[in-house]
Amino acid sequence: MDYDEMSDHIVKLKVGALYELGTWGSDHRRLTLYLGYRWPAVRSPHRAHVFYDIKAGTNNPISNSRMIRMANMNLISIAER
Numbered sequence: 001m002d003y004d005e006m007s008d009h010i011v012k013l014k015v016g017a018l019y020e021l022g023t024w025g026s027d028h029r030r031l032t033l034y035l036g037y038r039w040p041a042v043r044s045p046h047r048a049h050v051f052y053d054i055k056a057g058t059n060n061p062i063s064n065s066r067m068i069r070m071a072n073m074n075l076i077s078i079a080e081r
Contacts, residue, residue: 011049011064011067011068011071013034013049014034014078015034015035015036016033016034017033017034017078017079018031018032018033018034018078018079019031019032019033019034019051019076019077019078019079020032020076020077020078020079021051021060021062021070021075021076022070022074022075022076023075024073024075030053030054030055030056031053031054031055031079032051032052032053032054032060033051033052033054034049034050034051035050035051035052035059036049036050037049037050037064038050038061047063047064048061048062048063048064049061049062049063049064049067050062
């Protein structure tokens with residue numbers, strides 16, 4: 001069992017919800033739509049959370065371990081209504 005499998009319960013996201021994703025060292029945040037957890041993810045050999053970047057018009061798969069790090073660093077938040 002790998003780290004992603006042991007820790008997939010830590011990050012809870014709602015399918016179809018809008019999220020703002022940030023990057024470390026930057027105040028820039030992207031508005032994304034959460035499409036769900038996929039196995040295997042497009043362009044990634046591991047399971048991943050898939051977000052649709054609204055501005056770029058592309059899917060963005062993010063591994064579960066990276067998602068956990070982003071959540072711990074407050075780089076992901078649900079978009080304000």
